[in-house]
Amino acid sequence: MSGSTASKKKGSKRPAKATPAATEEQCRNWYHQLCLLRRFEEKAAEAYSLGKIGGFCHLYIGQEAVGVGVMASLREDDYIVGSYREHGLALARGVPPRSIMAELYGKADGCSGGKGGSMHLFDADRNFLGGHGIVGGQIPLGTGMAFAAKYHGTDQVSVSFFGEAAANIGSFHESLNMAALWKLPAVYILENNGYGMGTAIARATASMDLFHRAYSYDMEAEAVDGQDVFAVKDAMERAVERARTKSEPTLLEMRTYRYVGHSMSDAAHGTYRTKDEVEEYRKRDPLVIMAAFMKKQGMTDDDGLKAIDDEVKTEVQDAMDYADQSPDPPLEALYTDVYAEGG
Amino acid sequence: MLTLTYRDALNEALREEMQRDDRVFLMGEEVAEYDGAYKVSRGLLKEFGPKRVVDTPIAELGFTGLGVGAAMVGLRPVIEVMTWNFALLAIDQIVNSAAKMRYMSGGQVGVPMVIRGPNGSALQLAAQHSQAFEAWYAHIPGLKVVMPATPADAKGLLKSAIRDDDPVVFMEGEMLYNLKGEVPEGDITVPIGAADVKRTGSDVTIVCHSKTVAQALKAADRLAEENISAEVVDLRTIRPMDTDTIFTSVSKTNRCVVAEEGWPFAGVGAQVVDYIQRNIFDELDAPVIRVTGADVPMPYNKRLEKEARVDPAKIVAAAKRVLYLE
Incomplete structure (x- = not known):
């Protein structure tokens, strides 16, 4: 779904062309993150096929630029909630790969103590406040965190990630209305990867420009090339600035694509799209786009890029080894954390 | 001791907390400028202002979820649902978000919030507005379910609920708001998870909660006229149960x-x-009998509605049956 970049408020149009202005160090860091998100998910798929990860497992492959570009624009004290496709978001936020992989394995050292799993990654120290498993359920939560920031008078920003299919659920509309009505410092990241499970957006949604929905609530919105870290970061910085200084919300529609199935039980291109379509989108792979930019700028060459990727592969193997060796939670853990005190 | 209505006791608890x-x-529908659909929040907007007493759009799922999110990062929301019938629109956030957050985050993130409003039937409101939902929420680990029957318990339990670090489903009796009773003055709380013997007796125990407490007490009066001594146990909290x-x-x-109900x-x-x-099978001299609402959607017709409800006569009859007197 990578496509046009557009911005509009009450009929006005403003081009939002990406204007890369980044240091070599930043670019290397972002390329490292893009590789980390990609290789981690590949390793998770491998572990899943070996039976080391159970349950549902939704991979982020193809959408990496969104997570990396958004997180690059945030402060440590900002709040983040996501859906169940959140491994990449947690990694981009800085949650250690070891503790994420251990959580996917259901181990005691996992970031949620093995009780959450793939869909419920939490790291309260980093204000990474959950993967949430019910489509759209996290959107009111993120809205509440924005409400709390405003209530406390801080300039924190709350970011809610969700897929394009969630834009058809009531909680999306109820949240956007309240955020605009009460001027909350919220940023809504709609990751439009083209499919709600196996249903193409055109078969589920009457209007294809999902960012237009914000205009019903008198909210700023943009459609963004979600394959390009620079475009994502640019738009995100405008949204964060609006939230932090004016306490106003924004909807960003990130046009992206997932190369893999909805979950591990869904074949790569499934019955609902063609292999050719998937291959076509691979031409705008976020890693390829960033690599091409860095080479063009003379920041690195193929060897330099490979060195970053190799470093990431070691890091991801280390995460897998760590998860392999981490113990299961003790049986007593079954009855803890239900209530604040005691069982 | 002050004599207050159940409504005003709740209002005092909110104000003091x-x-x-x-x-x-x-936060909720009509809580601020309208002073509350049932006037529980009367005067609070004036005292605390619109930042802390917030009228919402009619969006139960949205504002309940907003409350959960605010609670996750340190606020203590009291979310008013105009009635628990309407909270069905919000049940995803209560069950899937509020109740499970602490567990699925491995203990990192709690949800200290209260969701409150009237539960149960009033008069001739028909099927969609006459329902008692406590069993639904009590089924869910992670939630507490509190149901006061008197003004004193209403105040003391609401104060405890607001101070609790877990999500509390606080169910008020729609027909109890005008009930008057003595309420201790000052900062008196009633603990969650403690039942209360509202009347002592020796022949039969009547376990009840919310609206059925007053009905059980009336039943006990009638039984006393026949020299039957009934003890009335008000659960007050459904989960955790005492x-x-x-x-x-x-x-x-x-x-x-x-x-x-x-x-x-x-x-x-x-x-x-x-x-x-x-636990105490050997203590029983007769099978326990349950008195409940009829197993039908609530009818509008007054005569049918009366037939569907619990009333003191039905409790008296049940008490006599467990005593083998009928």
């Missing part, structure tokens, strides 16, 4: 009736009966 802790805010108080009473009377199938009373038979 909002004075005590500036993290507490009240089984010790139930067991102590039934071990004394050896006979028990459980009365609730809700439907019979998988109701709160079924849980009470299960606890009794598993």
Whole structure:
């Protein structure tokens, strides 16, 4: 779904062309993150096929630029909630790969103590406040965190990630209305990867420009090339600035694509799209786009890029080894954390 | 002691807790400018302003979820649902978000919030507005379910609920708001998870909660006229349930009736009966009998509606049956 970049408020149009202005160090860091998100998910798929990860497992492959570009624009004290496709978001936020992989394995050292799993990654120290498993359920939560920031008078920003299919659920509309009505410092990241499970957006949604929905609530919105870290970061910085200084919300529609199935039980291109379509989108792979930019700028060459990727592969193997060796939670853990005190 | 209505007792609890802790805010439909659909929040907008007493759009799922999110990062929301019938629109956030957050985050993130409003039937409001939902929420680990029957308990329990670090489903009786009673002055709380013996007796125990407490007390008066001494145990909290108080009473009377407004199938009373038979079976001189609302959607017709409800006469009849007098 990578496509046009557009911005509009009450009929006005403003081009939002990406204007890369980044240091070599930043670019290397972002390329490292893009590789980390990609290789981690590949390793998770491998572990899943070996039976080391159970349950549902939704991979982020193809959408990496969104997570990396958004997180690059945030402060440590900002709040983040996501859906169940959140491994990449947690990694981009800085949650250690070891503790994420251990959580996917259901181990005691996992970031949620093995009780959450793939869909419920939490790291309260980093204000990474959950993967949430019910489509759209996290959107009111993120809205509440924005409400709390405003209530406390801080300039924190709350970011809610969700897929394009969630834009058809009531909680999306109820949240956007309240955020605009009460001027909350919220940023809504709609990751439009083209499919709600196996249903193409055109078969589920009457209007294809999902960012237009914000205009019903008198909210700023943009459609963004979600394959390009620079475009994502640019738009995100405008949204964060609006939230932090004016306490106003924004909807960003990130046009992206997932190369893999909805979950591990869904074949790569499934019955609902063609292999050719998937291959076509691979031409705008976020890693390829960033690599091409860095080479063009003379920041690195193929060897330099490979060195970053190799470093990431070691890091991801280390995460897998760590998860392999981490113990299961003790049986007593079954009855803890239900209530604040005691069982 | 002050004499207050149940409504005003709740209002005092809200006011005192909002004075005590500036993290507490009240949010819901018509809570501010309208002073509350049932006037529980009367005067609070004037005292605390629109930042802390917030009128919402009609969007139960949205504003309940907003409350959960605010609670996750340190606020103490009191979310008013105009009635629990409408909270069905919000049940995803109550069950999937509020109740499970602490567990699925491995203990990192709690949800200290209260969701409150009237539960149960009023008069001739028909099927969609006459329902008792406590069994639904009590089924969910992670939630607490609190149901005061008197003004004193309403105030003391709401104060405890607001101070609690877990999500509390606080169910008020739609027909209890005008009930008057003595309420201790000052900062008096009633603990969550403690039942209360509202009347002592020796022949039969009547376990009840919310609206059925007053009905059980009336039934006990009538039984007394026939020299039958009934003990009335008000659960006050459905989850966690105070089984010790139930067991102590039934071990004394050896006979028990459980009365609730809700439907019979998988109701709160079924849980009470299960606890009794598993723990103090040998103390029983008769099977426990349940008195419940009829197993039908509530009809509008007055005569049919009366037939569907629990009333003191039905409790009296059940008490006589467990005493083998009928």
